[in-house]
Amino acid sequence: MQSSRGWFSFMDDSVTETLSQALQGTGEQPDREPDTEILFGNLRGSVVGLRYYTGVVNKREMVSLVRQPQNPHDRNAVMVANVYGSQVGHIKRELAASLANIMDNNLARIDGVVPFGATNVFTMPVVLSFWGTEENRHAVVQQLSSHGFKLQTGSSGTNTHAHCANAASCVGICLTLCLKNAFDSLFEDLMEDKNGEREAAVCTPLLPHQKQALSWMCVCENSVALPPFWEDKGGLFYNTLTYSSVRERPQRVRGGILADDMGLGKTLTTIALILSNFHNGKPLPLEKCTKTSATPRKHSLPGGDTIICSLSLRPVGFLQCSNLRQTDCIPRLRVCENSPGNMPAFLCLCTCVCVGKRAGSEVGAAIAAPSPSPDDTAATTTLIICPLSVLSNWLDQLEQHVRPDVRLNVYLYYGPERNRDPRFLSTQHVVLTTYNVMTADYSGSGGPLHSVTWLRVVLDEGHVIRNPNAQQSKAVLDLNAHRRWILSGTPIQNSLKDLWMLVAFLRLKPFDVREWWNRVIQRPVTVGDKTGLGNLQALVRCITLRRTKTSRVGGRPLVSLPKRSFNIEEVELTTREREEYELARTEGRATISRYVEEGSVLRNYADVLAILVRLRQFCCHPDLLGSTLSQTGVVTATPAELRERLIERLRLVLGSGSDEECPVCLSSVRLAVITHCAHVYCRPCIAEVLRTEQPARCPLCRGPIKASELVEFPQEVEEEAGGYPSENWRSSSKVDALMSSLLRLRCEDSSIKSLVVSQFTRFLSLLEVPLREEGFRFVRLDGTMSQRRRAQVIQEFQSHSPGSPLVMLLSLKAGGVGLNLTAASHVFLMDPAWNPAVEDQCVDRCHRLGQTRDVVITKFIVKDSVEENMVKIQRQKQDLVEKAFGTNPSKRKTSRIEEIQALMEL
């Protein structure tokens, strides 16, 4: 198995290099980032005053330098500390004077390593490495030499420099593309070293991979294993990366990152964990309800705060606990065989997972508490923090998966009337709240949630805390808990930097301190150091469990989803529509072919795009064009006016919900910006180009571009209010096609729900009219809606009650990846997208765990139109993406022009 050989050993150099580049990320970097730094050189200095301090270091141990401007003896003082932050000594005065200047002016970052002499009594040597940007190199060298110090610039320094420059130059090409691959590789094979599924023989309603996850989570919570890179060296604990050692056993908080793809049941697994792994590996003791609550188990979404609160304290469910019989140290699930028939799945899970060093055969007392005991047994409550949008999902799942005749106290800490008494909160089994509420309470310090010592804190969608400067991140770090979990389908979104916050939250020593993370992991990986990559992999491996939908457990797919079938339904335009369409197409063709002849397609890209969008809109409904594109006869205008108009036109194109693709990353544009040459990119992608190319040129047309000239698009374009009054409304061939499908479906089986998807939100508005006329209950979900409204709509749609909506009008890109629309089993894609992946993603919202019916996808394509050509191009697209690694920008440029020609049949 590859994993046993080190995960990257099978890759050749170029792949590794690409990977490390990918991991650098693309986001803007506000503060000084290690990514762009180069090594100026090294300098030997000495640490003095050792005898006055307690901090000790090992041979080769890394140390940090800390300025002490307030030192009464010398305002230039530079303190030397070990990995744990204990002071070792000071930098000798003369050198400190020079370093202070460099540090105070941010000219370089200085790393220290004690090469030998670590046991000296009075002074010890230290090798200082100076890192910074090229423009500061001279100043640093100057500053040092003016004090009589000379940097040693070994060959290693220049190598690193060359590597960085090289890496930077090709970063822009495939970044977002290989980012996904890179992260998947990072998490690849993580299962191999995890505990296998323990209970394959037992038929339990937890799916195998969920049992596996539960088992893994229990091990993480109960195990006393050292964090990665630590060794027990006879009483001392030694870190093999920083060479530091400590007397007390280093411990990360028990927990980790459950990074399974969405839809694999992270929520359910977490609920199982809460119920099954309480103190000392025993299940959560729950009192039985004598009478089952007769109150309706329905609750509303967090729409009205007060309603929520009134619902907040209620028995959610039940877990029957049998006596624990623990045989050995293997985690063990036992399942009630005589569970009542109507019990949902997991409720039958009735004993526990227990991990102990070596347990006797007796129940209870004989279970060896993992030593040393990790939990203050006074802590009993699990705090779950999630985005507001999934709050209701947690309530649903708790309700659904916990047996109704047992009392699990779940308190929804939300709304103005929430009970802020920490004593009350700590008597609950589960407290559920949102990041916003938690952050608002905290406001810099304290708050009720920070007054409780939690047994466990669970961060749902934990990637939301990836920005360490965000208030919610700070608040989260300050919570007191014995065990900490991060649930996230996308633990790393943009770059390796994202991982630091998660590591810090898990208190993975010593990486919870940014400096050590940067020095030991992030910088080495960024400059393409293979050892660094290996260390990163080892680190991730030990705190993360990640499976994707395509992962397999024991040779079987993780989840078996219902079948899905895919139809293309060709739509014939009426004679009248055809005439109008051909008119527009002929006109567009003439314009574009002129551009092609002139070789100016890319320079007139905005115009070309507008023509295409117009034709695509026409295929849906002639009224979609609206008055927006009344451009005829190019009146002479100043270049500035022209530019302004082009930008305006593109704004319309993007605002219409059309799915434009970024030429750099070949994915849908994210955080769209437009250059003054009218080409649209993701902001991070073009930022990378601007950073690495001097002078920067537009990747498409090679025209000069400037950061200051980038124009941003509004994230959400506000839709003009008001639907289309039925009087002025007319139908179109495509609308008719949809309506006849919907009517037929309703006739066959009135419980089938459908998603109707379009890129054009205006088209969705048009569709409301016939839906209403035919008496369909429907809801609508698009990007302009507030989170709260979205949640309401989803809840309404997902409901199985008789009057619930049968149709959801969905804008193609609305909603995050977490969207769960399993109530629908039919998907109607009204218009083709540039990027087939976006369509797949959309279909996945109903074709996912929880879907019970076969999913039927229908794509309406107007025959003999631009849409048909788009479908052809979509098929070729996948190839292009796969080849993109080896493709240079100019090649991609030509393929883009070819694409447009193919669309227009030129």
Added chain:
DNA sequence: ACCGCCGGGTGCC
């Protein structure tokens, strides 16, 4: 610190 530095004691060999 098995050093360097400081400053007092000392002064041919």
Added chain:
DNA sequence: ACCGCCGGGTGCC
């Protein structure tokens, strides 16, 4: 002796 040399006291910033 306004030096050299010796040896004890001393020691981060």
